[in-house]
Amino acid sequence: MTTLAEARAFGPRTTEGEIAAFVDAAVPSERWRTALAELLPEETPLYAGRGTNQTKRIRGYVLAAFERVGLPQPALPYVLEELESGTEAYLVAAAARALRGCDGGAAQAAPFLVNAIDNIRYHDEILSFEAYLPPSPPASPTTAVGEILAALAWLGPDAASVLPRLEALQEGAARLPNSMQPALATALRAIRSCAREEPVDCCGTVAPPPRRPAAVTLAVGRARLEDQDGERLRWNEYFTGKPSVVAFFYTRCSNPNKCSLTISRLAGLRKELDARGFAGQVRVAAVTYDPQYDLPSRLRTFGLNRGVAFGDDFRFFRAPEDHDEIRAGLGLGVNYASSIVNRHRIELFLLDAEGRIAAEYTRLQWDPAAVADEAERLLAPAPAPSAWPLSTSRRAAGALPALGIALLPKCPMCWAAYLTAAGAGGLQGVLDRTTVIPVLLMLLGLHLALLYRRARRTRRSEAVLLSAAGAAGVIAGGLLWELPMMSYAGVALLVGGALLGSLPPRTPLLAAAR
Amino acid sequence: MSDDDRKDMERRIAGARQQRLATLSALEGAVGGGKSLDDMLKKTGAAVLGKLDHVIGLDAPVPKNVPAGGGAAPDVAGRERAITERALTSSEAPAEARAAALRVTGHSINESEEGIDRLLAVMADAGEPTQLRREALRTVRQFRFSSRTLRDKRPELVAALRTLLDDPDLELRSTGAEMLAKEKDEEVQRRLLSGLAGESEPIVDAARAIQLLGYDVHAEHLPLLHEIVDRSEDVRAREEAIRVLSSDPSAAGLLADILRDGRESTVIRSAAAVALQNVAPLEFERHARAIAVDEGDDAELRAMLIAALGRFANPASLLEDTELNQRVERIAGDEGAHSELREAARGYQTRVARGP
Numbered sequence: 066m067t068t069l070a071e072a073r074a075f076g077p078r079t080t081e082g083e084i085a086a087f088v089d090a091a092v093p094s095e096r097w098r099t100a101l102a103e104l105l106p107e108e109t110p111l112y113a114g115r116g117t118n119q120t121k122r123i124r125g126y127v128l129a130a131f132e133r134v135g136l137p138q139p140a141l142p143y144v145l146e147e148l149e150s151g152t153e154a155y156l157v158a159a160a161a162r163a164l165r166g167c168d169g170g171a172a173q174a175a176p177f178l179v180n181a182i183d184n185i186r187y188h189d190e191i192l193s194f195e196a197y198l199p200p201s202p203p204a205s206p207t208t209a210v211g212e213i214l215a216a217l218a219w220l221g222p223d224a225a226s227v228l229p230r231l232e233a234l235q236e237g238a239a240r241l242p243n244s245m246q247p248a249l250a251t252a253l254r255a256i257r258s259c260a261r262e263e264p265v266d267c268c269g270t271v272a273p274p275p276r277r278p279a280a281v282t283l284a285v286g287r288a289r290l291e292d293q294d295g296e297r298l299r300w301n302e303y304f305t306g307k308p309s310v311v312a313f314f315y316t317r318c319s320n321p322n323k324c325s326l327t328i329s330r331l332a333g334l335r336k337e338l339d340a341r342g343f344a345g346q347v348r349v350a351a352v353t354y355d356p357q358y359d360l361p362s363r364l365r366t367f368g369l370n371r372g373v374a375f376g377d378d379f380r381f382f383r384a385p386e387d388h389d390e391i392r393a394g395l396g397l398g399v400n401y402a403s404s405i406v407n408r409h410r411i412e413l414f415l416l417d418a419e420g421r422i423a424a425e426y427t428r429l430q431w432d433p434a435a436v437a438d439e440a441e442r443l444l445a446p447a448p449a450p451s452a453w454p455l456s457t458s459r460r461a462a463g464a465l466p467a468l469g470i471a472l473l474p475k476c477p478m479c480w481a482a483y484l485t486a487a488g489a490g491g492l493q494g495v496l497d498r499t500t501v502i503p504v505l506l507m508l509l510g511l512h513l514a515l516l517y518r519r520a521r522r523t524r525r526s527e528a529v530l531l532s533a534a535g536a537a538g539v540i541a542g543g544l545l546w547e548l549p550m551m552s553y554a555g556v557a558l559l560v561g562g563a564l565l566g567s568l569p570p571r572t573p574l575l576a577a578a579r
Numbered sequence: 580m581s582d583d584d585r586k587d588m589e590r591r592i593a594g595a596r597q598q599r600l601a602t603l604s605a606l607e608g609a610v611g612g613g614k615s616l617d618d619m620l621k622k623t624g625a626a627v628l629g630k631l632d633h634v635i636g637l638d639a640p641v642p643k644n645v646p647a648g649g650g651a652a653p654d655v656a657g658r659e660r661a662i663t664e665r666a667l668t669s670s671e672a673p674a675e676a677r678a679a680a681l682r683v684t685g686h687s688i689n690e691s692e693e694g695i696d697r698l699l700a701v702m703a704d705a706g707e708p709t710q711l712r713r714e715a716l717r718t719v720r721q722f723r724f725s726s727r728t729l730r731d732k733r734p735e736l737v738a739a740l741r742t743l744l745d746d747p748d749l750e751l752r753s754t755g756a757e758m759l760a761k762e763k764d765e766e767v768q769r770r771l772l773s774g775l776a777g778e779s780e781p782i783v784d785a786a787r788a789i790q791l792l793g794y795d796v797h798a799e800h801l802p803l804l805h806e807i808v809d810r811s812e813d814v815r816a817r818e819e820a821i822r823v824l825s826s827d828p829s830a831a832g833l834l835a836d837i838l839r840d841g842r843e844s845t846v847i848r849s850a851a852a853v854a855l856q857n858v859a860p861l862e863f864e865r866h867a868r869a870i871a872v873d874e875g876d877d878a879e880l881r882a883m884l885i886a887a888l889g890r891f892a893n894p895a896s897l898l899e900d901t902e903l904n905q906r907v908e909r910i911a912g913d914e915g916a917h918s919e920l921r922e923a924a925r926g927y928q929t930r931v932a933r934g935p
Contacts, residue, residue, distance in 0.1 A: 116799025118765045154734075155765075190764075191734045201741055201766060208734045242731040243692050317796055317826075319763070357828035360860070403801050404829045 069100045077114040081123065084111070085197030088126050091134045098137040101127050105143045107408045108392075112400040120400070120407045121153055122197070128159035129194040136166035146428040148177040150322035150411065154190045154209040157181055161212035162194065165219050172223040178213050179227045182234070184322065185209045186241070210241065214248040218255040228256055279422045285394035286420065288387035290352075292380045293365040300391070303380070305420040308443040309348035310334060310436060312413040313397060315355035315406055316367045323411055325371065326430070327351075332372040334433040335379050338440065347440050348378045352391065354399050354406050356383035398427065417443050502544060509536045512559065516566045525566055532562025602683060603658050609676035610665040659687035660694075666711075667697045674708035681711065685718040689726040696735065698722075703739040709748050716743075716754055723758075741766055744782050753783050760791035767791070768798045775803055786815035793823035801827050808833060818850050825854035831862050838866050845879050852884060856891060864892050872906045878917035885910075885920070889927035897931050904931075 067075075067087045075084065084104075091097045104111060104127050112120050128147070131140060140163065147160035161181070164174050189210050193203030217224050217231065224231075234241045234249055241249055281300075288300040304311065312331050318324035328351060335349045351368070353359040359367075364381040373379065384391055392399065398410035413431055415424040424439050513532055520529045538555020542548040580588075665672065666680035688694025701707050702715035719736070722729040729736065743755030744767065759767035771788040774781030781788060789807070792800040804820040804827075811817050821837065824830040837843055837851035856863040867884040870876050885907060888897060897903065910916050911924035 117797035118768060118799060122765070187730045187733060189734050190737045202738060242728070244732075244735075319795075319797060358826070358858070402797075402799060404827055405797055405801070407797065 069096055072100050073103065075104065076110040077112075079111065081119060081197065084123055085126060088130050088197075091130050093134045095137075097134050098131070098140075101130055101134065102137050102140040105140060107398040107400050107410055108396070109400075112408060114402055115400075115407055116402045117405075117407045120402075121156055124408070125153075125155040125159035126194070126197055128156070128163045131163035131166040134166065135168060136163050142428045145174065145177050146410065148174070148181040148213075149429055150184070150320065150326075151181070152184055152188050152320050152322060154185055154188055155192050157185045158192055158207060158209040158212040159194070161209070161216040164216050171220065172226075175217070175220055175224040175227045178217050178220075178224070179230045181213050182210055182241075185213075208245075210245055211248055214245065214252045218248075218252040221255040222257075222259055224252075224256045228253070231256070281416075281420055281422065282390075282394040284387070284390040288384050288391050288394075290382040290384050291361060292382050293361050293368060293375060295361045300384075301420060303348060303350065303382075304416055306418060307346060307348050307378075308418055308423070308440055309350060309416045309420075310413065310440060311350045311352060311416065313354055313399070313409070314351050315353045315409075316359050316363050317355060318406070318409075322430075323409070327411060327413070328368060328371045328373065330431070330433055332368075332374070334436055335374070337433050337437045341437060341441065343437075343440065343444065345378060346444055348380075350380050350382060352382045352384065354388075354397070354409055355404075356385040356388045357404055359383050395422075415439050415443070505539070505544075509539065509559075512536075512563065516562060519566050525568060528562045528566035528568075530562075531565060532559050535559035535562055599655070603655070603662065606662050606676070606680045606683060607658070607665075610662060610669050610672040610680050656687060659684040660691075663687050663694065664697075667694075667701050667715075674710045677708070678710045678714040681714045681718060685714075686721075686725075689722050690728045692728055692732070695722070695726070695729055695732055699732075699735055699739040703742040705746065709751070712748070713750055716751060720754075720758065737762065737764060740764075744770055749783075753787060756782050756787075756791055760794045763795040763797070768795065768800075772798075772800055772803065775800075775807070784816075785811070785813050786819045789816060789819040789823055793819075793826075796826045801830075805830065805833060808837070814844070814847070818847060821847065821850040821854050825857040828858050831855060831859040834858070835862055835866055838863075839870070841876065845877050848877070848880055849883055852880070852887065856887060860891065864888065864896075867892075868900060868903050872902055874906075878920045882917065882919040882923040885927050886923040889923075889930040894931050894934050 067083060067090075072087055075087075088101065091101055103109070105124065111123070115123070128140075128144065131137075131144075136144065144160045144163045147156050148164075151157040151160065161178065164171055164178075189208050191202070191206045191208055193199040193205050193207060195203060195205045199205075217227070231249065231253055233239050235246070235253075286299070286301040286305075289297065290300060290303065291297050303309070310331075312327050314324035314327050316324070331349060331351055338344070338347050338349070353364065361383070364383065365375070368375060368381050373381075375381070391397070395414065398412055400407055400409075410428050411426075411430065412428075413426045413436065414422055415426075415436065417423045423443055426436065513529065513536060516529050516532050520526050535555045535558025538551050538558060540555075542551025542553075542555055662680050662684045666677040666684070669677065685698075688698065698715050698718060702712055702719060704712070707715075719729070737759065740755045740759050741764075743751045744759075746752045746755070756767050756771070760771070767782075770779070770782055771792050773779040774783075775785060775788050775792075783791070785807070789800070789804065792798045801824070804824055807813075807820045808817055808824065811820070821834065824834060834851045834855040838848055838855060840848070843851075852863065852867065855866070867888050871881055871885050871888065873881070888903075907924045907927050910920055911928055913921065916924075
């Protein structure tokens with residue numbers, strides 16, 4: 066039997082039987098979960114040279130195994146990817162099964178599951194996970210829609226957000242066939258039972274696009290490209306000098322939710338950028354995974370048919386001589402059987418003006434507006450460095466009113482001193498009680514408001530209490546009863562409260578639970 | 580529309596309606612009473628017909644504005660459904676009558692889940708008459724375009740089609756395999772490849788298997804096709820393999836070699852030319868020019884290549900090829916030249932003269 070260490074050496078020559086035996090031997094343990102998750106990236110040598118069907122079956126069998134051994138967080142993006150964009154019944158069914166390996170709940174997956182029904186219902190088939198190559202007909206048949214409904218039933222009340230969409234599948238134009246109605250009814254009953262106030266998500270979250278300002282390799286920078294009009298140039302000639310967005314695709318992709326949709330969205334992104342006034346400031350491009358087949362004329366036709374308006378800052382490329390360098394340099398999620406792509410992920414990179422990777426969007430559908438927001442941030446000028454760190458400045462601001470209050474006169478002797486000084490400075494017309502008292506009250510109010518706002522974040526409510534006591538002392542001692550010591554004490558408490566309130570938060574902020 | 584035209588149309592509508600009702604009556608009798616279809620057709624006064632395709636009402640031209648069901652009595656749709664039901668379930672009725680009934684009234688169940696389930700069951704049941712099963716398969720093929728309900732029953736459809744892969748009837752096997760291949764079904768691809776590689780009993784002959792695999796560029800057949808082109812003695816299989824290799828850029832060298840090889844037949848070399856033009860247009864142009872000016876080479880092939888150059892190559896680059904243009908001009912003006920070659924040369928001149 067293949068050990069976990071040996072599995073890392075799985076490659077193009079590993080037989081399907083060996084892979085299946087390895088997956089069948091998996092048990093619920095962290096090491097096994099990690100080992101199986103490591104078989105999922107498209108670019109692993111395991112998939113090199115394998116046809117699309119073999120690749121699909123291996124990935125699906127691995128995904129389905131997570132129901133039994135537990136779904137690790139690194140595998141969650143693969144599951145959601147399949148549910149969101151998959152059109153192969155075996156893989157979508159496997160992803161729905163994998164979800165049931167979450168220990169607890171996976172509320173965020175509910176919309177993905179319902180979307181998957183729309184994607185797969187007209188591409189479904191009878192399948193089985195009873196063995197890697199089950200007999201035909203299988204002893205334990207299932208379907209992708211059946212597995213999705215089972216996953217929704219498993220989610221139960223955590224899928225309440227999608228209840229209306231599921232109810233629509235009972236009647237009318239969207240009605241599921243009779244054979245699926247019992248499973249749908251089961252899911253609906255489970256969702257309606259004992260609704261919780263807060264959905265549970267124990268499988269973690271799908272991380273937002275990671276930001277890694279990573280330089281591309283020299284080989285990528287020098288890669289030779291040819292665009293849709295046959296013009297030739299190097300990678301760095303196009304992808305430096307301005308920020309750019311580059312997606313990967315190929316014209317023979319058979320999944321309409323991947324390459325075709327990517328290019329349509331890219332056309333939408335270009336329009337979004339232009340509408341924001343960034344025409345000429347951000348470049349957009351798509352590079353084919355299939356440079357030998359995707360000749361310039363094919364690139365052009367594919368783009369035009371999806372709303373692409375080619376121009377200096379919107380081009381498609383192939384790299385017939387240097388595709389391998391680009392693939393390795395960017396770590397593309399793709400693999401091949403001879404010259405044909407056998408599997409790829411959705412991937413889009415945002416590059417800064419130096420051509421470094423500023424952000425990447427992989428697996429899940431990206432939103433043109435969100436990518437445009439990121440591109441806009443790259444275009445924004447860097448803020449001038451300040452003498453004070455920003456957080457220190459914010460803290461100091463809360464203390465200023467207290468200092469101002471401290472400086473204002475609060476007793477007869479102080480009044481005398483201030484008026485003398487004001488007379489010397491010609492300010493005697495300004496500084497009298499009728500002017501200062503409203504200012505004093507306003508500053509007191511401002512100080513307390515700022516302190517209260519900060520205390521909500523830092524959880525230092527004692528600062529607010531201290532300053533409130535100080536304010537009371539100033540008003541009572543300085544304005545009402547003319548007790549100087551009381552007003553001095555009030556000022557001291559005000560300053561003390563301001564200083565206490567400027568301290569850092571008592572405990573680190575907790576991330577919001579999803 | 581004139582009064583005469585209107586009256587003529589009304590007469591034709593009435594006639595079609597009568598024909599339709601007569602057909603339904605004949606079919607009801609045939610599938611319900613176990614009588615032969617011909618007997619029932621005689622009894623209803625309809626013409627005597629011997630072949631399935633000539634069932635009354637099927638061949639007769641129907642005026643364009645005749646509504647479905649012949650626009651006859653409101654219960655026509657119900658009668659059609661009932662006839663279809665009997666055709667699918669009645670084991671006493673003759674096979675010919677059941678098949679004829681299904682041919683004429685099968686559309687009535689295209690949105691019925693139960694009806695489609697029965698249709699698929701008959702199609703997959705080796706115990707049912709082959710004639711009826713072929714008609715059921717034909718009906719399913721029609722429903723693939725017209726029935727929303729069948730779209731939702733894809734799992735059942737694929738399962739039923741897979742049972743045909745081992746059917747003794749070649750038409751059922753081949754048509755079932757074709758429908759699955761168009762769906763890019765994994766099981767049929769595995770079976771076809773296994774049969775081509777000699778690892779199992781083939782479902783269909785090699786040429787047909789290659790053709791079916793060609794529906795999915797992602798099927799794992801390309802390395803095997805290279806072998807078949809290199810070594811097979813089956814001419815049809817080689818031709819089909821060459822055609823499918825038009826999706827494989829790595830086959831450019833192999834295709835060019837075949838194109839230039841005078842020992843290969845014109846059919847094979849022509850197939851290689853078409854495939855090479857798709858996968859490596861510049862490579863194709865280079866070889867096509869060389870063959871086009873070679874008076875010792877096959878005339879039909881030269882004709883095809885000259886026409887292809889005129890159609891696909893860049894006219895600006897063709898104008899620069901003095902040798903090619905002189906040769907084409909000579910051929911175009913030579914009344915004694917091979918007729919296809921001469922026509923191709925003249926067509927080439929016309930297209931090139933038009934410019935880019």
